[in-house]
Amino acid sequence: MLDTSRSLETPEGVNLSLRIAGPVVRCYAWVIDQVIRIVAYSVLSFVLQFTGTIGMGLLLIIVFLIEWFYPVYFEVMHAGATPGKKRMGIRVMHDDGTEVGWQASLIRNLLRTADLLPFAYGFGLVSMLVSRDFKRLGDITAGTVVVYRERPTIWTDIPQATPLAPAIAMTTDEQYALLQFAERAATLTEERRNELADTLQDISGERGGMATQRLLQNANWLVGRR
Amino acid sequence: MKIENIAAEVRPRVTWESVDLGFSMVRHWWKPIFLPWLATMVPFAIVVNLTLWQHPWLALFVLWWTKPLFDRIPLHVVSHALFGEQPNVAQTLRALPRLFRFHFIKALTIHRLDPARSFTLPVWQLEHLSGRKRVQRVRILQKNAQNTAVWLTAACLCFIFIIALGLLLLLLMLVPSDVAETLWYEFSDQRSAWWVAPLSNGFLMAATILIEPFYVAGGFALYLNRRTHLEGWDIELSFRRLAERIRASRGQLATVLLLLAGLSGTVMLTSPALVHAETTLLSREQAREKIDEVFAQPEFNTRKERTGWYAIDPPAEETKEKDAEEDDGETSWWDEFVTFMKALLAVGDVMALLMEVLLWLLVVVLAALLIYFFARWRPEFGGTRMARKRRRSPCALFGMDVRPESLPDDVAGEAWALWQAGQTAEAISLLYRGALVTLIHRDGITLASSATEGDCVRQVRSAGDRIMSETTDYFTRLTLTWQSLAYAHRLPASSTAEQLCQQWPQHFEEQK
Numbered sequence: 001m002l003d004t005s006r007s008l009e010t011p012e013g014v015n016l017s018l019r020i021a022g023p024v025v026r027c028y029a030w031v032i033d034q035v036i037r038i039v040a041y042s043v044l045s046f047v048l049q050f051t052g053t054i055g056m057g058l059l060l061i062i063v064f065l066i067e068w069f070y071p072v073y074f075e076v077m078h079a080g081a082t083p084g085k086k087r088m089g090i091r092v093m094h095d096d097g098t099e100v101g102w103q104a105s106l107i108r109n110l111l112r113t114a115d116l117l118p119f120a121y122g123f124g125l126v127s128m129l130v131s132r133d134f135k136r137l138g139d140i141t142a143g144t145v146v147v148y149r150e151r152p153t154i155w156t157d158i159p160q161a162t163p164l165a166p167a168i169a170m171t172t173d174e175q176y177a178l179l180q181f182a183e184r185a186a187t188l189t190e191e192r193r194n195e196l197a198d199t200l201q202d203i204s205g206e207r208g209g210m211a212t213q214r215l216l217q218n219a220n221w222l223v224g225r226r
Numbered sequence: 227m228k229i230e231n232i233a234a235e236v237r238p239r240v241t242w243e244s245v246d247l248g249f250s251m252v253r254h255w256w257k258p259i260f261l262p263w264l265a266t267m268v269p270f271a272i273v274v275n276l277t278l279w280q281h282p283w284l285a286l287f288v289l290w291w292t293k294p295l296f297d298r299i300p301l302h303v304v305s306h307a308l309f310g311e312q313p314n315v316a317q318t319l320r321a322l323p324r325l326f327r328f329h330f331i332k333a334l335t336i337h338r339l340d341p342a343r344s345f346t347l348p349v350w351q352l353e354h355l356s357g358r359k360r361v362q363r364v365r366i367l368q369k370n371a372q373n374t375a376v377w378l379t380a381a382c383l384c385f386i387f388i389i390a391l392g393l394l395l396l397l398l399m400l401v402p403s404d405v406a407e408t409l410w411y412e413f414s415d416q417r418s419a420w421w422v423a424p425l426s427n428g429f430l431m432a433a434t435i436l437i438e439p440f441y442v443a444g445g446f447a448l449y450l451n452r453r454t455h456l457e458g459w460d461i462e463l464s465f466r467r468l469a470e471r472i473r474a475s476r477g478q479l480a481t482v483l484l485l486l487a488g489l490s491g492t493v494m495l496t497s498p499a500l501v502h503a504e505t506t507l508l509s510r511e512q513a514r515e516k517i518d519e520v521f522a523q524p525e526f527n528t529r530k531e532r533t534g535w536y537a538i539d540p541p542a543e544e545t546k547e548k549d550a551e552e553d554d555g556e557t558s559w560w561d562e563f564v565t566f567m568k569a570l571l572a573v574g575d576v577m578a579l580l581m582e583v584l585l586w587l588l589v590v591v592l593a594a595l596l597i598y599f600f601a602r603w604r605p606e607f608g609g610t611r612m613a614r615k616r617r618r619s620p621c622a623l624f625g626m627d628v629r630p631e632s633l634p635d636d637v638a639g640e641a642w643a644l645w646q647a648g649q650t651a652e653a654i655s656l657l658y659r660g661a662l663v664t665l666i667h668r669d670g671i672t673l674a675s676s677a678t679e680g681d682c683v684r685q686v687r688s689a690g691d692r693i694m695s696e697t698t699d700y701f702t703r704l705t706l707t708w709q710s711l712a713y714a715h716r717l718p719a720s721s722t723a724e725q726l727c728q729q730w731p732q733h734f735e736e737q738k
Binding site (some may be wrong): 001002003004005019020021022023024025027028088089117118119120121122123125126129130132134148168170173174176177180181184187188192196199200201202203 | 250385389436466469
């Protein structure tokens, strides 16, 4: 199955899925970070121009530090996300799904020197397009991936109906699908809702609007209403 | 189009995530996508460039403007491959006329500049909608995917320029530097060589050819994601699988067991294929039993034997109890041992106190030393203004008294008198000393007390405008004379000495 998410199994048998982020969203995250940095440099150079050559030296040092350690600082201290990444909803992680550390973050950010060749991250872009996990050279070397941050599960209220136990036992995935149906029922057209419910005709023993109603009842039972 | 055959994981995604799915589609089916794409794009680009060879910019514009027509090729391949009907190169090429014919004019006129082009293309090509229906359909679909589609267009445009410029810069980096200079010169010049236009057009086309399929697939995936949201494709797939499973298990089992036990809604499960603990409710006792059962399993119930030395209860209390029991009887070996240990501990306490005192003493001594050395060396590290001044005008240089008050009023006259009296060394020494005193106090030359004669000359030379060059020359001459007299015992000629004495006042006397 083609997918951009990679699943990892922990020793405890827990399945984690990393939803890998691709070049477009990362490009925009970088643009945001770059704008922030440029604004910072302009403000700094405006302030420091009054202090003459010392200010100039200070500015150069600060620019050097920000340019190289801005991503490292934010990635390590702020849950893998620079402000730009945070805005775009992505973050950096180790390949094994653990929080990114100093070593990996330093490596992946220092290797920007390789990625930004020959022009505006050309190598990084090509590397992202051809590698399996959208990795630029720095990511490959440091063993990191950029992933979408897990969204908090939003429990939309499912439509009220008299709870009724499903006629059969269902696996977790099947229960999840049923709940998805109930939660998203409002966003589907009525025809589509009934069409979907008809798929489970053998189980609910109903058709059309009645089938939808039955599935909603089952979903109510599944979320614990009695 | 059968959803069951879909080759990608169907789930509602964040819009950006679906773009990424499109990108990975291109990576996955790169062969069936890029081969027909190259087979049409490359010849077309060459033909256009050759016919318009006099106007390379126009050629580029034509290629760019007709791009949406060719976008249909990758879309055709991706959309078929995704639903399990991956076309081979020949099939794709055979489908070309049909692909191009559809909405030929509209695509090149009113819809050419649609910023969300990649997203609306599937609506045309895959749903075969047109006119009012298409507009309505697009309006429904594009609700929150529209923005992302526009951003995608902008990003892909940037990518094309990055790759094209990157190719050019890579070329400049890799060729020898003199060739690179010529190349660069030609590229930046307006009236450039004949090969500049084809080369730059070539780079741009190469970049376009690389990026465009990603762009098209990204838009297609956005469209798919929107439909997944709107039509619950993921739900449909799960439901179908569930229905399939039930049908299969019913076929296998002779009996179908659907037992609804009263109002409590408890489902009893008997079919082995359907056993899932989530739906059976256990009473508290049953649950307890089950838990105990689980914990009795070997995984939770390992026993290990370990041998080693471990401290038991504190011995002091034990002895106290023993003492109480034995009512102060004869002292056992244990009591002796305890007293011995206590004595040892007491000695330890004393030693610890001693060490503490010693350490504090050390701290005091170190602090005192620090203060002493600070006071001692303070002048050397800048120090006060007074100290610096004192250092600037030393009292003695190489054993000579250089305080102004040690000089006679008429230095030159006195020196000449001394010379005539035969005290040659004293005479020259007096001249030299007088010169130094004047330089230090009148001209403000900074001399360290450790300076040598050579250092003095160097200082005077580096003083620049403050001292006239004649004076510097004179001082140099005087120093040389003094040095050869003092260290080599070589007497200067009488004329030289006379000259020195006569000239001295011009240089050092005036303001005195």
